[in-house]
Amino acid sequence: MHLDKRTRTQLVIFLIVSLAFTAYMFVNYVNLPQMLFNTGYYTVTVQLPQSAGLYTRSNVTYQGTEVGHVESVDLTDTGVAATLALRSGIPIPSDLDAQVHSQSAVGEQYVALLSRNAMSAPLRDGDVITADRTTVPPSITSILDSTTTALQAIPKDNLKTVIDEGATAFGGRGADLSHIISGFSTLAVDARTNLDSLTTLVDGAAPILNSQADTADSISAWAANVAALTGQLRDHDDGLVGVLESGAAGTGQAQQLIARIKPSVPLLLANLVSVGQIAITYRADLEQMLVLLPQSLANAQATSAATASAPAGPYRTGFLSFNLNLNLPPACNTGYLPPQSRRSPAEIDYPDRPTDDLYCRVPQDSPLNVRGIRNIPCESKPWKRAPTVAMCESDEQYVPLNDGNNWKGDPNATLSGQDVPAPRPPAVVPLPAPPQTIPQATPPPLAAAAYDPATGAYVGPDGKTYTQADLATNGSPKTWQSMLIPPGS
Numbered sequence: 449m450h451l452d453k454r455t456r457t458q459l460v461i462f463l464i465v466s467l468a469f470t471a472y473m474f475v476n477y478v479n480l481p482q483m484l485f486n487t488g489y490y491t492v493t494v495q496l497p498q499s500a501g502l503y504t505r506s507n508v509t510y511q512g513t514e515v516g517h518v519e520s521v522d523l524t525d526t527g528v529a530a531t532l533a534l535r536s537g538i539p540i541p542s543d544l545d546a547q548v549h550s551q552s553a554v555g556e557q558y559v560a561l562l563s564r565n566a567m568s569a570p571l572r573d574g575d576v577i578t579a580d581r582t583t584v585p586p587s588i589t590s591i592l593d594s595t596t597t598a599l600q601a602i603p604k605d606n607l608k609t610v611i612d613e614g615a616t617a618f619g620g621r622g623a624d625l626s627h628i629i630s631g632f633s634t635l636a637v638d639a640r641t642n643l644d645s646l647t648t649l650v651d652g653a654a655p656i657l658n659s660q661a662d663t664a665d666s667i668s669a670w671a672a673n674v675a676a677l678t679g680q681l682r683d684h685d686d687g688l689v690g691v692l693e694s695g696a697a698g699t700g701q702a703q704q705l706i707a708r709i710k711p712s713v714p715l716l717l718a719n720l721v722s723v724g725q726i727a728i729t730y731r732a733d734l735e736q737m738l739v740l741l742p743q744s745l746a747n748a749q750a751t752s753a754a755t756a757s758a759p760a761g762p763y764r765t766g767f768l769s770f771n772l773n774l775n776l777p778p779a780c781n782t783g784y785l786p787p788q789s790r791r792s793p794a795e796i797d798y799p800d801r802p803t804d805d806l807y808c809r810v811p812q813d814s815p816l817n818v819r820g821i822r823n824i825p826c827e828s829k830p831w832k833r834a835p836t837v838a839m840c841e842s843d844e845q846y847v848p849l850n851d852g853n854n855w856k857g858d859p860n861a862t863l864s865g866q867d868v869p870a871p872r873p874p875a876v877v878p879l880p881a882p883p884q885t886i887p888q889a890t891p892p893p894l895a896a897a898a899y900d901p902a903t904g905a906y907v908g909p910d911g912k913t914y915t916q917a918d919l920a921t922n923g924s925p926k927t928w929q930s931m932l933i934p935p936g937s
Contacts, residue, residue: 489533490573491519496528500548500557500584507558508532510540518559527579532559534571543568546577548584557585729827780816782849783809807835809849822846 451459496502499521506518516534523529534540543565550557599607618625639646660667681688706713727734784806791799808817812833826832826840834840898906904916 488536489516490536490571492532492534492571492573492575492577494530494532494546494559494577494582495524495526495579496530496548496582496584497526497579498584499528499530500587501550502528502530502548502557502559508534508561509558510538510561511563513538515540515561530559539570541566541568542571542575544577544581546582548582550585550588732827732830777815780808780810780820783807805836811848812846814848822848 502518502521504518504520507514508516508518515538516532519531519533521528521530540561541563543563545562545564547560547562548557549560602610785802807821809822810816812823821835823833824835826834829840832840834844834846838844839846900906905913906916907913
């Protein structure tokens with residue numbers, strides 16, 4: 449075949465281009481520049497506890513993107529050192545983890561670089577990723593051996609049942625299983641992100657769990673009480689249903705009742721607040737009174753009421769004494785207004801109460817007014833006795849005016865340091881108003897007539913004669929017995 453010059457020239461050019469393209473593809477496929485001159489790459493050493501199936505030319509990825517390959521895998525005294533060849537144009541943070549993964553169940557391991565701090569300095573040629581920053585997957589052989597051992601421990605019939613039931617349970621549920629696995633993956637990622645908080649939670653759970661263990665008896669008793677309560681509710685289900693059915697009507701009636709008493713209840717409750725505060729302050733006294741009152745009533749009944757078994761006589765009931773014990777002991781006058789300031793019972797005005805505290809101010813061990821206010825125990829300080837709340841709450845101690853039952857000289861000259869009741873100013877009695885003159889009606893004239901004591905006859909104002917039988921003596925004098933007999937008898 450004869451080819452012209454033009455055709456031969458075209459064939460030569462095509463052959464040259466093909467050879468150049470083939471050479472370029474070969475050089476890039478085998479990475480000849482890097483193999484010969486190590487250009488465009490830098491090396492980083494990864495320390496691993498074992499090779500985990502890693503081999504030369506394995507891929508190296510960063511954030512899921514291929515950034516290099518494994519240049520060599522060498523043994524060391526502590527494990528394996530894998531040399532990674534990474535592309536120079538891709539910055540990779542130095543604060544990272546190196547993990548060996550498998551692309552499939554049959555192998556094809558690769559190295560995944562995961563950044564811990566994206567703002568850290570980039571890796572440099574010759575850097576080393578230490579073993580504490582690396583992880584390797586478990587051996588597939590050990591996993592298969594453990595799976596085989598577990599399957600052999602299960603009887604074949606039961607294994608077939610498990611597989612059949614698993615197929616029935618999960619058949620056609622691929623999308624749901626995918627969502628579950630994705631959720632678990634997200635949960636694992638979030639757990640790793642909040643690892644410090646989870647660690648703190650686990651460490652702090654120990655005291656709570658210990659408290660639960662320490663109170664196991666109380667929890668058991670509470671559970672038993674709850675069980676008893678639920679049992680009662682179950683046994684009285686009909687009554688509970690009735691309460692629920694009629695509860696609406698009862699609630700309506702209660703609302704109507706509250707609406708009717710609404711104007712007065714707030715005022716009553718507001719007044720009860722003060723009563724409640726006083727009751728809280730004197731709670732100890734009220735409790736003591738409630739404790740002693742029944743026994744006191746029982747003692748009074750035992751001494752005053754007659755008993756059927758007691759013999760008749762003067763000892764069947766309690767004694768009744770007419771000994772008045774007047775002025776034993778005498779009344780206490782110390783601490784009150786002096787005699788010249790005392791009001792007369794005949795006065796009808798209503799002056800203001802004295803501003804001073806009036807009470808018996810003799811010593812606390814005096815036989816006068818033993819149960820007086822000066823000996824009342826303080827509510828906040830039971831060991832202290834004082835006549836006023838202010839003295840109870842302060843460090844002031846009770847000091848008597850004197851040791852007698854009357855004023856002794858000038859009470860203001862005492863050294864007690866307490867205020868002495870000031871005499872009451874004389875009462876101003878208003879002068880009575882002058883009496884008003886009221887015109888009196890003319891009284892009717894009195895009718896008077898003389899009568900005959902022998903017959904009882906007399907002449908009235910009208911000129912007629914009348915007879916009053918009880919005025920006649922009939923010639924016999926009146927006696928006190930005859931005066932008691934009705935007239936005409």
